[in-house]
Amino acid sequence: MARKYSSKINKIRTFALSLVFIGFFVMYIGIFFQGNMLVMTLFMLLGLLCIVGSTVVYFWIGMLSTKAVQVVCPNCGKHTKVLGRVDMCMYCNEPLTMDPSLEGKEFNEDYNSKKKADRI
Structure with a gap:
């Protein structure tokens, strides 16, 4: 079976972009728990952590890309x-x-x- 290869920079950028969408999706799930403020806040914070993680990954790959x-x-x-x-x-x-x-x-x-x- 042939493997699909791509450049390392593009793989990491794709991962960072997926973190943004995962963060939004997790936050969206939190809307369904409006009756329970604790659970809703937990989902909102988890989504925010995913988005902040994406920012960190984008910054890291940007710094790594300058050294490539x-x-x-x-x-x-x-x-x-x-x-x-x-x-x-x-x-x-x-x-x-x-x-x-x-x-x-x-x-x-x-x-x-x-x-x-x-x-x-």
Whole structure:
């Protein structure tokens, strides 16, 4: 079965965006408990925590993105950022690596983890 890969930056941004929607959904559930102020407040606070968590994740990935190496994708010619030893192009999902020893090898996200890469 083929796995769907995407760039690490896009994965983290998608997670942060989903936290926003989860937060709104949790808050919306709280509306159904208007009779019980404690439960409604609990849902509202949980939703708020999800949204604040999303803000923290967006800030973190923004800081991480400034440290990423910017390269030109050989497939689509667009500028993309590479985090770690291997990553995917943000636009065309072309496997990219900054490690010359990995050139020509099949793409595997485990190359970014030293423990897993030693077993491969």
